[in-house]
Amino acid sequence: MAALSAYNLLYCFVGVLIGTLIGVLPGLGPTATLAILLPITYQLQADAALIMLAGIYYGAQYGGSTTSILINLPGEASSVVTALDGHKMARQGRAGTALAISAIGSFFAGTIATVFIALLSPPLAALAQKFGAPEYFALMVLGLVAAVVLANGSILKSIAVIFLGLFLGLVGTDVSSDAQRFTFGYLQLADGIDFTIIAMGVFGISEVILALEKPEVRSLVTANLNRILPSRDDLRESWPAMLRGTGIGSILGILPGGGAILASFASYAIEKRVAKDPGKFGHGAIAGVAGPESANNAGAQMSFIPLLTLGIPANSVMALMLGLMTVKGIVPGPKVIEEQSLLFWTIVASMWIGNLMLLVINLPLVGLWARLVLVPYRRLFPAILLVCCVGVFSVNLQTFDVLLMAGFALVGYTLRKLDCEPAPLLLGFILAPLLEENLRRSLLLSGGDPAILIHSKISIALFAATMMLVFSLMLPTLRAKREAAFAE
Incomplete structure (x- = not known):
């Protein structure tokens, strides 16, 4: 089995180890880390590269709980809820138990979510043979509209960011006319803008600069870290929360946007509602750790389903992985399972292997992670900046690329300051060239008749889903206007 090859096992281990480290170090996050490490993956085989990046993502979910519990500072947004009861448990001398329950719940959720991915993906792959250029165009339109859901805040800002991304995707030489578009006379842009430059600038350097603006106040709790294994009573109280959290994360993780974040908050709310004594929550309830940690890990794993089966990323990390797939020559969409079946099942199998590695890594090395959480972030910045510059320069050996990355870092920083989510960009x-190509193919097949875009039932269904999504985005605005009108 390809997932058990020494080559893939090595990069799976490297991925989960880096992911745990990133989760433990507050401020960096998996998105920035994946963006920074993209140049390294160019030298790897496609399966090893995707396995390593996937390991970084769900590994960060594990690591984020460590800082939440030990220093009350979530390393990941999805670990915010864990801090409510996890840190209280640590202050009560139960830090080891909280960390163990977090790791066990995450492993259980990751295992179940991997099974769901294996069961749900083949039926979606059956649609692959029915997809032509019009269907792919409709699917990508749905993906662009879904990108609005990826973003927080104003819908208009999200749409503007998407159009900026579409514009950047069209930079370069037109395949049909051989004319240069939007290059402004720079020959370095004739082949378009490299995906790595935008990813490392917008997500890597800009995120680091933003993290440096925040003051670092850390108080480490290390009491009873030697007592790791939970008691029978702890497990008896935790397993129902793990089951519910896994179910919630498996459902919400498929949705675009912060599925893992939403899942952890929803799990905490449900655990508090079904608890015999809700007053324990916020004061060291073990179910308040087991449920959200299971939910966020299941949500993180399930976000791979729309990426691997439909080519639609559920969050910014999946968008980066989608970009890597295109760089490796893998066309995202339903045909991935049909045409790259070995790659698909290798990735799915590696998810369970990676979760097992994380369980082994996290429990024995709790003391090491505890010491790492106190590393000042300002000391990491020079190394990260150096890696970004060397990585971008190594792609095309051009200083122009480094300067362009600096420009995109400024763009990413500005977007954040304007409360614009950069993921839709x-x-x-990524989708701009594919969108253009499939639109051209569709019109060539129909002799210029745009009716071909709604000729099949699949296209109609996808456009209908797009309209429903647009309506759901507009509904809160319409409701607010209606209430304002009645108030007058």
């Missing part, structure tokens, strides 16, 4: 950039 990356998705628009």
Whole structure:
């Protein structure tokens, strides 16, 4: 089995180890880390590269709980809820138990979610033979609209960011006319903007600069870290929360946007509602750790389903992985399972292997992670900046690329300051060439008749889903206007 080859096992281990480290170090996050490490993956085989990046993503979910519990500072947004009861448990001398329950719940959820991915993906792959250029165009339109859901805040800002991404994706030489578009006379842009430059600038350097603006106040709790294994009573109280959290994460993780984040909050709310004594929550309830940690890990794993089966990323990390797939020559969409079946099942199998590695890594090395959480972030910045510059320069051996990355770092920083989520920009950039190509193919097949775009039932269904999504996005605005009108 390809997933058990020494080559893939090595990069799976490297991925989960880096992911745990990133989760433990607050401020960096998996998105920035994946963006920074993209140049390294160019030298790897496609399966090893995707396995390593996937390991970084769900590994960060594990690591984020460590800082939440030990220093009350979530390393990941999805671990915010864990801090409510996890840190209280640590202050009560139960830090080891909290960390163990977090790791066990995450492993259980990751295992179940991997099974769901294996069961749900083949039926979706059956649609692959029915997809032509019009269907792919409709699917990508749905993906662009779904990108609005990826973003927080104003819908208009999200749309503007998507159009910026589409514009950047069209930079370069037109395949049909051989004319240069939007290059402004720079020959370095004739082949388009490299995906790595945008990813490392917008997500890597800009995120680091933003993290440096925040003050670092850390108080480490290390009491009873030697007592790791939970008691029978702890497990008896935790397993129902793990089951519910896994179910919630498996459902919400498929949705675009912060599925893992939403899942952890929803799990905490449900655990508090079904608890015999809700007053324990916020004061060291073990179910308040087991449920959300299971939910966020299941949500993180399930976000791979729309990416691997439909080519639609559920979050910014999946958008980066989508970009890597295109760089490796893998056309995202339903045909991935049909045409790259070995790659698909290798990735799915590696998810369970990676979760097992994380369980082994996290429990014995709790003391090491505890010491790492106190590393000042300002000391990491020079190394990260150096890696970004060397990585971008190594792609084309051009200083122009490094300067361009600096420009995109400024763009990413500005977007954040304007409360604009940058993830839709990356998705628009990736989908722009594919959108244009499939639109041209469709019109060539029909002799210029746009009716071909709604000729099949699949296209109609996808456009209908797009309209429903647009309506759901507009509904809160319409409701607010209606209430304002009645108030007057």
